[in-house]
Amino acid sequence: MAKKKEIKKPDNKKIRIALDVMGGDYAPQEIIKGGLLASQDSELEVLLVGPEKTVKEGLERCGYSGSGVSIVNASEVIGMGDAPVLAIKTKRDSSIVVGIELLKRGEASGFVSAGNTGAVVTAATLTLGKKKGVSRPALGAIFGFPTGPILCLDIGANAECKPEMLVQFAHMGSIYMEKVFGIPQPRIGLLSNGEEETKGCKTVQKAHKMLKKAKVNFIGNVEGRDLPRGVADVLVTDGFTGNILLKTGEGIGEMLVHALRDTMKGNPRLNEAVDILTPVVASVIGMLDYTEYGGALLLGVEGNVIVGHGRSNALAIKNAITTAKREVVQGVAEAMKG
Amino acid sequence: MAKKKEIKKPDNKKIRIALDVMGGDYAPQEIIKGGLLASQDSELEVLLVGPEKTVKEGLERCGYSGSGVSIVNASEVIGMGDAPVLAIKTKRDSSIVVGIELLKRGEASGFVSAGNTGAVVTAATLTLGKKKGVSRPALGAIFGFPTGPILCLDIGANAECKPEMLVQFAHMGSIYMEKVFGIPQPRIGLLSNGEEETKGCKTVQKAHKMLKKAKVNFIGNVEGRDLPRGVADVLVTDGFTGNILLKTGEGIGEMLVHALRDTMKGNPRLNEAVDILTPVVASVIGMLDYTEYGGALLLGVEGNVIVGHGRSNALAIKNAITTAKREVVQGVAEAMKG
Numbered sequence: 001m002a003k004k005k006e007i008k009k010p011d012n013k014k015i016r017i018a019l020d021v022m023g024g025d026y027a028p029q030e031i032i033k034g035g036l037l038a039s040q041d042s043e044l045e046v047l048l049v050g051p052e053k054t055v056k057e058g059l060e061r062c063g064y065s066g067s068g069v070s071i072v073n074a075s076e077v078i079g080m081g082d083a084p085v086l087a088i089k090t091k092r093d094s095s096i097v098v099g100i101e102l103l104k105r106g107e108a109s110g111f112v113s114a115g116n117t118g119a120v121v122t123a124a125t126l127t128l129g130k131k132k133g134v135s136r137p138a139l140g141a142i143f144g145f146p147t148g149p150i151l152c153l154d155i156g157a158n159a160e161c162k163p164e165m166l167v168q169f170a171h172m173g174s175i176y177m178e179k180v181f182g183i184p185q186p187r188i189g190l191l192s193n194g195e196e197e198t199k200g201c202k203t204v205q206k207a208h209k210m211l212k213k214a215k216v217n218f219i220g221n222v223e224g225r226d227l228p229r230g231v232a233d234v235l236v237t238d239g240f241t242g243n244i245l246l247k248t249g250e251g252i253g254e255m256l257v258h259a260l261r262d263t264m265k266g267n268p269r270l271n272e273a274v275d276i277l278t279p280v281v282a283s284v285i286g287m288l289d290y291t292e293y294g295g296a297l298l299l300g301v302e303g304n305v306i307v308g309h310g311r312s313n314a315l316a317i318k319n320a321i322t323t324a325k326r327e328v329v330q331g332v333a334e335a336m337k338g
Numbered sequence: 339m340a341k342k343k344e345i346k347k348p349d350n351k352k353i354r355i356a357l358d359v360m361g362g363d364y365a366p367q368e369i370i371k372g373g374l375l376a377s378q379d380s381e382l383e384v385l386l387v388g389p390e391k392t393v394k395e396g397l398e399r400c401g402y403s404g405s406g407v408s409i410v411n412a413s414e415v416i417g418m419g420d421a422p423v424l425a426i427k428t429k430r431d432s433s434i435v436v437g438i439e440l441l442k443r444g445e446a447s448g449f450v451s452a453g454n455t456g457a458v459v460t461a462a463t464l465t466l467g468k469k470k471g472v473s474r475p476a477l478g479a480i481f482g483f484p485t486g487p488i489l490c491l492d493i494g495a496n497a498e499c500k501p502e503m504l505v506q507f508a509h510m511g512s513i514y515m516e517k518v519f520g521i522p523q524p525r526i527g528l529l530s531n532g533e534e535e536t537k538g539c540k541t542v543q544k545a546h547k548m549l550k551k552a553k554v555n556f557i558g559n560v561e562g563r564d565l566p567r568g569v570a571d572v573l574v575t576d577g578f579t580g581n582i583l584l585k586t587g588e589g590i591g592e593m594l595v596h597a598l599r600d601t602m603k604g605n606p607r608l609n610e611a612v613d614i615l616t617p618v619v620a621s622v623i624g625m626l627d628y629t630e631y632g633g634a635l636l637l638g639v640e641g642n643v644i645v646g647h648g649r650s651n652a653l654a655i656k657n658a659i660t661t662a663k664r665e666v667v668q669g670v671a672e673a674m675k676g
Contacts, residue, residue, distance in 0.1 A: 145593070156531055159539045193494055193581035201497045201578045224585030228593035240539045241579055243531035245586055247562030252590050255483070255566035256622050263618045277615070280601045284594050 023115020034317020361453020372655020
């Protein structure tokens with residue numbers, strides 16, 4: 001039988017990350033597994049937020065040994081199809097609302113969910129509040145290219161952006177990459193359809209002018225093909241374009257894996273090559289997969305919030321928790337402003 | 339010595355395609371080579387448009403055998419950095435202006451240029467005129483995915499689009515795919531950051547509503563990751579997003595090739611695999627490379643115009659000419675309306 005721990009007994013020496021057990025395609029089991037993986041880090045305490053019975057059963061199934069995690073009961077679940085604002089208002093005992101409130105009350109330092117992105121963003125924005133100077137929080141994704149990590153934001157929180165919002169994203173991205181990756185004066189690129197200042201839609205053209213005067217290391221417009229070339233540390237874009245960029249990368253990665261697998265499978269002479277090339281292909285796909293860094297970072301709210309991909313497995317959840325921990329250690333939320 | 343042919347002796351049985359010899363990173367030599375490759379098709383006559391001396395010298399260097407091509411003198415060159423409208427007005431004897439005017443006068447049925455895209459679009463729009471119902475011509479790119487070809491438009495002619503323009507793109511794309519690829523009732527997808535009608539920026543949301551009522555086979559929003567999955571025959575988007583999509587694909591393709599090459603080079607045991615996998619990688623890259631179909635299609639003007647990639651080599655130019663021929667044979671320009 002799993003040992004029961006209660007939220008009332010905090011271990012203040014540990015960093016506490018609240019985890020939404022009910023969010024994601026493979027919830028609750030993979031999420032619980034991911035929480036247990038992360039809790040092997042002795043500096044971490046993971047709060048599993050979800051229906052107590054479900055969480056306990058999940059822990060038992062994992063052969064839970066009895067340390068590093070606590071359960072916080074939340075009886076309701078916000079589904080992927082739920083309308084965010086309505087769900088937040090009506091499902092007050094959902095794992096998302098309860099998890100965010102743990103952050104608000106200081107009972108956790110970070111929150112991770114692979115659930116309904118809109119609901120997480122809305123709950124965080126309404127409950128935790130926005131940072132000073134931030135019109136709208138943004139979702140950021142980190143791509144681990146061979147040339148170094150690049151933070152792309154917004155990747156979907158704001159389909160419609162005003163130029164000043166793009167400037168705020170630049171400030172937030174700059175702070176993040178400096179704090180978390182130790183990059184001095186991160187290079188900020190503005191995603192556009194050409195390098196020249198005159199390129200882009202009107203919003204991008206205006207943002208370009210504003211960024212030239214902003215207190216960030218603005219290097220100008222960056223094109224899609226420059227992305228894996230290491231020309232910038234932060235890529236600023238609206239949530240519509242950023243989301244399409246992200247998902248196109250995913251689609252291309254999938255296509256590639258299938259094409260290579262089909263060829264290799266069909267040819268027995270390639271047995272040796274399979275062993276060598278499979279990890280190479282995996283690493284290329286990994287570069288296009290922001291979940292390698294645990295998911296999307298919600299920047300601009302008063303707290304460290306990570307939104308995992310819906311398809312997050314245990315490893316992705318573990319990575320998300322590790323990313324949340326890193327944010328806590330580096331004081332990202334405190335440093336953030338638009 | 340190369341045999342000289344003059345524009346004055348048309349062979350009316352052949353399809354005449356005018357080729358801008360001075361456009362592209364590898365002009366004039368690769369362009370001339372491409373023209374000669376295409377002219378091996380006995381149904382084609384290629385008009386090489388450029389400074390006569392340069393073209394003749396280029397032909398000699400290729401060991402030109404004396405048939406299938408003609409030279410049309412054009413003494414000026416529009417550079418990649420030239421401002422389109424100004425260049426069109428001041429360089430009246432440029433290969434782009436002269437080539438487009440051959441179309442206008444009916445002395446050629448198609449025009450191919452790998453030069454300054456803005457200048458080609460502007461010259462075509464001003465000289466040939468727009469088709470009825472078309473607010474602004476669009477540039478289309480065809481990706482040859484394993485699931486079938488997909489036409490993506492606009493890929494860069496219009497960074498700022500109104501909803502009605504996106505609807506016109508849908509109509510043009512539908513006609514193209516039906517005419518050229520024989521696809522009955524082509525499936526039209528609208529690129530967005532989610533499948534639901536409520537997703538997307540305001541322009542996309544409005545376009546979605548309009549497309550539901552339009553006389554095209556509209557299948558709804560399509561996400562970036564669906565692109566290689568064969569869910570649509572035509573992908574409608576604004577030129578800003580389309581361009582970023584296109585160039586991101588290019589960048590990812592490059593990254594992939596480098597990663598695989600590096601691994602294969604460093605491992606002598608992979609000699610056999612190299613032979614087998616190189617064409618596979620090339621074919622995946624080819625799927626992301628719209629120049630496999632010869633370049634971008636300028637749709638919505640009164641004529642068949644193809645804009646090649648700046649990096650076009652002889653083969654890409656040959657493909658562009660073949661695509662122009664196909665448009666002529668299928669009567670694309672005549673059928674087109676917004």
